[in-house]
Structure formats: structure tokens, C-alpha cells
Amino acid sequence: MINKSTQKLDNIEGYREIDITVFRYSSQVKDSKPEFQTYRLVETPGMTLYIALIKIWSTMDHHLSFDFVCRAGICGSCSMVVNGKPRLACKTRTNEFEDGKITLLPLPTFKHIKDLSVDTGNWMNAMSKQMESWIHTKEVTDISAIEKPIEPDVAQAVFDLDRCIECGICLASCSTKIMREDFVGAVGINRTARFAIDPHDERTDEEFYELIGDDEGVFGCMSLMGCEDHCPKDLPLQSKIAYMRRKMVKV
């Protein structure tokens, strides 16, 4: 089924039409059946999938569900599968696709909500708890006193790993995750690496081993590196998984 866009442009000459095919299904509606729906719309200059989906939703199909928050590649809400690859929709330009045909699927491995909307939040919170994603220290900080000095390069290295936005794309690109439901994925392993190099955190390698020293953790990774290939923040996931694995082997 093709819905014709009702949008009016002052000058549509020179702009091509694109077809966006979207997976539709609602777990809340009893007789809902998974199906695809195609929308045809005029591609405006600089169009992203965010702009395109908002256009479809506000002018062609008010029932379509998807998740956007920041629309700037910062918050990690809008991960979905775009022509077979997991990506942030807000950072995907429609003009990348030469034939003008784009198919969108919800992000796999997470609980499906409706259409392109999936529940990443609760999974990520559970992962953060499982990895004990906070500073472990016996030191009591006096917040009125001068802070503990940290080497600038070390702070920068922690920041580089702290840039993860929990978008879930590493898990959606991961072959291990398909086989092992409880695999913590690159997001979880990277998180432990982030705390392992943070001088505020007093945890030992033995303690990190308790968190990731098994097949659900760092030894489950088959090194296919779909995570690093697709990470929208270009995190060095391959080297950090290797880093934690080397540490864990020694325990």
C-alpha cells in the first residue's frame, strides 16, 4: 500500500520522490499482524530520517510510532535498522540511498513496543546495574575541599569511553547476542573498561571478573566486531573488549 504525501512545497521541481517502507505491528492490539507499509514523499534538501518520519506522521499517518528525543545524534533514542544496518535514524540522510528506497525495521534484540519503537531504556538500566556502573570507593569526599587531581590524559581516556549513549546498536549488530540472550554486549564491556581505567574507582581485576568473566561477558565475544563497525559514536570497542579480556585472562 502506498500513501501519497499530501505535503505542498513552493517549488518541488528538481526534488525526487522517495519510498520509505516501514514495519508495522502493535503488540497492544489483539488482531495486529506484522506488515510493511510504504510511504512516498518528496525529498527536501538535507532531509534526514527524522524529518522524513515526522513528515509521514504529521501529514500521512498519525498512527505511526517511533522514538526520537534530541534529533541530533546525542541521546541514542532513535536506533533502527535502515536497509539492513542498525543506525541512528536522526543522523541518517535520505540522499545516501541512490535508488530512493529505504526500508525501516525496529531494532532487534530489544523488547518490541510498536512499529519502530523498542524498549532500550529498561534493558540499559538493568545492564548498568549488572555492571555496577558507578564509582566504587571507600574514600569519603569532602565536597568543599579541592578535588582529587587526575592526569589530563587519563581524564581524556575515561571521557572517550564515557561517550557511549546506550543506543543499543552494538547489540543489534552482535552475533553473540543472537545466540546468548544474556550477553552484556560491547556496551556492557566498554562500561567496565571505563571504570577500570578511572582512578576514582578502586575495584580490582578480580572484582571486574565477577561481572564479566564468563560467556555472558567478555569471553562470549566472537570478535566479529559488528559493534565497532556500526557504533555511531565511533567508540574503540574492539580494543576495549580485547583490553578487558587480557585483564580477565590474568585473573
Next chain:
Amino acid sequence: MKIIYTDALIVGGGLAGLRSAIAARDKGLDTIVISMVPVKRSHSAAAQGGMQASLGNSVKGEGDNEDVHFADTVKGSDWGCDQDVARMFVTTAPKAIRELAAWGVPWNRIGKGPREVIINGEKETIVEKDEAHGLINARDFGGTKKWRTCYTSDATGHTMLYAVANEALKRDIEIHDRKEAISIIHENGICSGVVARDLITGELIAYVARGTMIATGGYGRIYKQSTNAIICKGIGIAIALETGIVSLGNMEAVQFHPTPIVPSGILLTEGCRGDGGVLRDKDGYRFMPDYEPEKKELASRDVVSRRMIEHIRKGKGVKSPYGDHLWLDISILGREHIEKNLHDIQDISKTFNGIDPADEGEKGWMPVLPMQHYSMGGIRVKPTGESTGMKGLFCAGEAACWDLHGFNRLGGNSVSEAVVAGMIVGEYFANYCVETHLQTNTFTIQRFLESQKAYLQEILSYDGGRNIFDIKDRMRTIMQEKVGVFRNGKDLTDAVNELEDLLKMVKEITVTDKALCNNPELNEVYRVTKMLKLALCVAKGALERTESRGAHFREDFTKRDDENWLKRTIATWTNPNDTMPTLSYEEIDINKMEMPPAFRGYGKKGAIILNPLSEKREEEIAKIKESLGEVDRFTVQEAIMPFDLQKEYKRKNERVGVGYD
């Protein structure tokens, strides 16, 4: 009927909400945070450039302290802020940042010795002290006397939010996401929770608590062009307004940021200019020094935004299919600096505009134009964060008007306010929850639940054929065109009238899908209705305020008028069937000020109608100082304007080289 009971209920999972939740949990309270989105997706994450705190570690921050941060904040607010609150804030900010450092926020740290920086478009070498090595660094930001904005590259809000959210998880604070509060449960002037809607199942849930905190952020999305995330619709503020007894403060105080990128409206941090970036016009000319010889690109945001539009109106804008814009040039900072400290900016510019800002010369210039960015107005609360109109209802962060920012917020003071308010207000809120017991009953709760159920059914029964999306678009266009950077009586009158018509028109729509769950169109109807009420508060407040102060600029009343307008606009919605807010005013008392109104040091000169009380108060302060003789700055401050703050937060802050002085 689904009821969830807790001790402390927090609506909104950004920095202010989560830090408040920690304050409550640490007192042993059962604490629940409800949020429209997974909490780590909150708009706090989008704060880029940094957090102000007067640590004074860097050589460019030497001499900084609470007094300097206070003065900058008051001037920035154009004397609209509550100076007690500003004092509470600047005293706690250094503690907030040190707490966050201990929680693992990887603040950029100082390396001792020489380093090259760009100041006023020129390369300069500064030398950092040995004893500052490894301490938290700071960059320059607009409207500040010292380099005071601490940062983690240009992803400061993200690292702060993750640290605070993870601390909340550590404490087993319950987080219920995809829940939207749509009504406040209250009786006899006391709040006892909210009615929330499960955005997946559509189920209505009553969250009942001893105390309730709203921390839902701003209302930027009532404008067509905004840097705000699409969730920043002000719903939390609107449900407070709809109680009829909670009032909103200074809703017309809306900030326009000078440098969102065109056309997407995604923010390019003030850090771009703080680090040495400059603004250029169609001829490549750097125009800001002509308008603001002293602060140049780093005057306060309201001033820079106006100067940019002024320059475009002179025909100096760059023509584009999206209207005229100007250029932001950071290429002069060099590729290495950009890739390390403005990484996300480079990514945004490359992705959305195909421009690598590190490319030298014209090629790397980014198109920018002032757009809506921040809501200074919000739920009017006391310095404790409790609503002036309802007991047990607290508010913190951008949603609140307690009132730290007056008519203009300084860059770097927003995430800073969010965590600081989370600490201070969070503590007052937690104490309230400890001391108070539920005074509601299931009859009242059911009444509120059923009224919301009936309201949603009513929406589905509307059958006038109109489309809610058209109404929303029109609202956002009106706000953009008539309640923007430059305002005037005629446009504002049109805006108020048209917005009122739109509000009435909501009842003439038809919702195509009649489902109560998973129906994004239904969500849009009640949200747009609430947004229209807020838009009316903004437009009406702006129309009535016949002066120019901070971000509120009237072309027909170009002066700041301290004689008549040194007051806060208070808006209420007294009757649910009203189509217009009721406005009243709250005087700001010069006689109690530590810093009486004067010229800000930037912006147009001679554009102030001073209140004679300013001079009188200056004399009074001089006398107080004289009578004190040789005493430290804390004693002087306390004598001029004593303020209340929790003991733990009022303690003196230690600094390199000066200790606790």
C-alpha cells in the same frame, strides 16, 4: 483503579529530577522517578559546553569566587533574578562539581605549563600553575568575568547525566519510564501526587506520594525553531498551571541562543565562541567587535542574538533557501583542538550540513541563526523549591522559576542549576517528605483519575473535522514570528488573539484513531492543548510587559524600566474553562538587594530607566561596608544580604592558592 504509593515522587528524569531523587533516597525514603523517556535520554544530555562553578583552578580563572559568579549571574539576568537564590546557587556550585567529579564525571583537567589558546581571534600562550596540575579545567563563556565553565569536551550534559543516573540506579531508585504525568492530584491546597499515563498501554495510573517534585524541563517546543529536544513541551509546567492555584513566573522570559545551526536548529555550543570562535557576515567580516567592543562575541546570549539580527536587518546576512543567516567560524582554532574539545560540533556539522568546521577558511564556516533555546520562566516557587500556591508540590531545574536567571540565563548556568537545585531543593523536598504524611483518600484519587479518563474520552469524541497538527504548526509559527527575539505591541496583540482562537479550536478537531493506547495522535491533542496555554502565558506576559529586559525585547519600549517593571510576571489559570491566563505581578525589592540595578557592562548604553532606590541602596551598602571595617568578604556579604542555605552547602569552598578565603 491503579494506584502506586511512594514517599517521594519525582516527575522528570533529567539532572534536576535524578539528583533530587538521590537526596530523597539518601534519607531512606521510598522514591520513584517517572519519565516520558528512558531517563538517560533526557534533554540534560544535550547540554554541550559546560557547567559554571567558580573553582578558579585555571590561570584564566584566578581570582574567581562566589562573589564574581554572583555578580555575573545577576547582571546576566538583567536584575530580574532573586538574589538570595543566586547566592545559594553560586555557593553550592563548586560543591556540586566536586561531588560529580567524585562520582566519575571525567572533567577536562589542567596540564601544568604553557598552552596555546585563541583569545579575541589571536593566538596567545597561557601558563598554568604547577599546583593546578590535574585539577578541573574551565573554558570561557559569554557574560562571565573569568573562565569558569567546566567541561567534558562538548558532551558535558551527557557525562553529568550518566553519572547522576547511575548513582540513582546504585541506590535502587525506581525508574518508571514512558509514563507521562497529565494531572496533579490535590485537595485543600495540598499536593498528593499525579495522574500519569502509561505511554505504551494507555493505562492511567495514580502515583500517590507524601511529596511531589516536578522536574520536567522547559517549553521550547512551543516555538517553530528551537534547539530543544522534541520532548521539551512544558507538560509538567502546564499541569501545575491547570490546578488553578499554582502560579507560573516570568513565562515571557525566553532565551534565544545565538548559534544553532541552520536549518536543523541543532545547537552549536557557546564553547565554540568561548574557545575563540568568531561570528562573520556575508562579506566574511567579523562584526561583533563593532557592536560590543568589550565582550565582542562573548556578551550575554540575549545581547549577541539581538546584535546578530540587527546586523542581518542591515542586509549583512547570507542568503539561503531557509532565510538569511550568519557564519560561525571555528576553523581558526585548529583541527587538533576541534577534534578534541568540539568533537560533537564537528560531527553535527559534518552530518547535517556536510561542512567540516576544521577545514580552513570559508569552507569550514557553519551557518547559524538565533533560535529558541531556554525557558527562564516556569513554576513559581520559593527558594526552597516549594510552590507558592500549593503545599507539597516542589519544582527544580528548567521547569522552575525560583528564580535564578531572571530575564536571561548565562551559558553554563543551566546544567549547573539543574544539579545544584537537585541538591538544595532536593534536600528541602526530602525533608518535607520525611515530615509529612499522606492527607488524601481513595475517593479523591479516584475523582482525579476519572476526570482524566473522561477528558481523554472527550477528546476522542470531538468531531469538527480539524487537524491537531495544523493547530500545532500554527501555534509554533505565531510564537516564532510574533513572540521572538524582537517583539512589539501590535504583533503581540495579534499573537494573543490568534493563540486564544487556536485554544478554542482544539474542540473542533477530529482524532482519526479512536484507540486509548498507543495512539500518538491522541497524545498530541492533550499536549498541544497544554502547550497552547503556556504559549498564551508567554505571549500575554510579553504583551503586558512594556519594557525591555534581558531576553524580552520590545521595539516599542526599548528601555529597561526599573521604575515600573522591576517585578515578576505571575500567571495563573483560574478557571478550567478560561481561554486566557490571569496575570498579576510580584515586586522585586531593591532594598533587600546585595547588588542594586545598574548597567550590565554590555548591550546598548543609556537604555535604562533607573529606579532612584538603586542609588539609595548603593549608599546603604557603602555605609554597611564602612561600618564593618576590615573584615573578610563572607562577613560583608552576610551583613548586606543574609541568605538561608543548608549548613553542608553553605560551607566555604577551598581554592588553589587561597585556601578557604
